[in-house]
Amino acid sequence: MAMDTKIVVVLREDLPPGQAANAGAVLGLALGGRLEHSVAADGKDAGGRVHAGLNPHPVPTLTATGEQLREIKEEAEDQGLLVVGFNEVARRSRDYVAYLDALADTAPEEVEYTGLALLGARGEVNRLTKRLSLLR
Template sequence: MVFDTKIAIVLRDDLPVWQKLNVTAFLTSGIAAQFPEIIGEPYRDRAGNLYNPMSIQPVIVLSADQATLGAIHRRALERGVTMSAYIEEMFATGHDVANRAVFAQFAPDDAKIVGIALRGEKKLVDKITKSARMHG
């Protein structure tokens, strides 16, 4: 299946593995909420057990340093692309209300972004995420 759009997650390259996994999970939930059409049908195993549906579209995971993440954030905002964003201060909170409260304390220029997820037309996502590299 060929997609006209691309989903990309960009993580700050100096995060510990547990934080990368946590941020990826949170960011992915934002993309699924914003674009419910990417969610497929439930999975069923041979025994008939039912499992949750998942994204029909692949997700690319990239890595970048703090400065590059800031540039990606700015490019997405300049192009009007809605994104999921996770800032460093959210690691100290424990629930959604606290996350949104701490997030609201920062502007794009002073937010310490540790992860961004976006979905858009392939070429646009490539332009926004340029200079990030494949995670690994």
């Protein structure tokens, strides 16, 4: 069954593996928290053990340059897509209050994106991300 919407995670291409994993997790949690029905029903294996439901969307993880991330974020927001951005200000902050304080002192053009999670119409998400490579 094809879905009308698509979720994509785009990470900055130069992130070390640990930072990439962290950024992907933060973005997934933040995006999921904004969705009313983000988790499908629980399932059972042949032994009757319950497995917690997952997000039913496939979630490709792509890579982009920092500049591409900024461009994608701006265009995605202009198109009305749901966009969650993870940035260096957040990554370097020790807690959320420190992040909010540091972000308030950061000019918009100085925000360096570590990654984005996008949700929107399949065609629009594809248009914005079709030239990006899968994370390797």
